Amino acid sequence: MSALTLYVRKFTVVRTGFYQEPIPCAEGAGSTAQLSKENEKVLHLFVVTAASIGAILTTIFSISHDIFSVFPFLYILPVILVVYFYPRRAVIFTLFISLVYICLVYLFGALDPILIAVSTAWFAIFITIGVVASSYANQMLEEKAMIRHILDTSQDGIFCFDLPSKRIREINGRCAHWLNYNRQELLDQDLTVVWTDAGERERFLTDIRAKKSGVTSEALFRRKDGKILRFIVSVVLLTKDYIVCSASDITDTKIADEEIRQTLEDLERQVRERTAHLERINEELRAEIRERRRIENTMLSGTMTATEKHSDEEEWP
Secondary structure, eight states: OHHHHHHHHHOOHHHHTOOOOOOOOOHHHHHHHHHHHHHHHHHHHHHHHHHHHHHHHHHHHHHHTTOOSSGGGGGHHHHHHHHHHOGGGHHHHHHHHHHHHHHHHHHHSTTOHHHHHHHHHHHHHHHHHHHHHHHHHHHHHHHHHHHHHHHHHOSSEEEEEETTTOBEEEEOHHHHHHTTOOHHHHTTOBGGGTBOOHHHHHHHHHHHHTTOTTOEEEEEEEOTTSOEEEEEEEEEEEOSSEEEEEEEEOHHHHHHHHHHHHHHHHHHHHHHHHHHHHHHHHHHHHHHHHHHHHHHHHHHHHHHHHHHHHHHHHHOO
C-alpha cells in the first residue's frame, strides 16, 4: 500500500490523478455524449487554428507597418494551446509555427539585420518553450497512465469522493467489482448509495475534518444486490475537496472469525455440559456407594446381634 500511496501523492492533477473515461449511456443519450466529445475535439482544433492564423496575419501586418515589438508574443499562445491539448505533438507543431514565423520575417522584413537577429532569438525561445513544456506535459501523462495502471491492478479497492458533496468522483474496478457494480454506475453517485450506515460515515468524515492522521474505519457497505459487506476503509490522500481512500473487504475474514468464535463457544458449552453431567453421575455414584455401605453396616450389625444372642443361650442352658 505504501507504493500506491507514494504514486497517488505524487500526481494530484485532474481529480487527484484519476482519469475520467466517457460514461456509457443509453442509445438515445449515447449519441449526444459522443457528439459532445467530438465537438470538444473540433473546438480544440478551431482554437489552435485561430490562434495560429491570428499570429501569422498579425506578423504580416506588423512587419508591413514597421511594428516589430509586439507580434512575436502572439506565437506563444498557439504553442501553449497545443502543449495543453496535444502534448505529444507539441514539439512538431512548435517547430512548424517557429519556421513559419522566421520565414515571414525573412520574406517581409526586407532583410533588416536587427529584425532578423531579434526574430532568430525569438525562434530559439519558441523552440525552447515548446520542448520544455511538452516534456513536462508528456511526463505528466506517463505518470497519470502509471497511476491508472496501479489503481486498476491494485488488490485493494480505491475510491475518491468529494468532501463537500460526498459524491463518488472515481472508483477502481476492484472496488466496484466487490460491490457488484459496473465502475461507471458509481461515478458521480452519492456516497450513501454504498455506505449506508450514517453513524459510521459521519464519524469517519468527522475524523477527516479534524485532520487526524491515518484515519481508518470499519464500515458496512451495501452491494448492488443488497448484501452487506464489511470493509476496512483508510485515507490515502487528503486534499481540500477530495478524499482518496483504500478499502479492503474483510467480510469473509469476519465470517470466518465469527464461525471460529461460535465453534469455540459451542465447544466450551459442550465441555461445561459434559462436566456437569460427569459431576452429576459422580454424585449419584457416591450416593449409591454411601447407601450400599449403610446397608452393609446394617446387615453386619444385625448378624453380630444374632450371634451374640445365640452365644448367650448356649452359656445359660
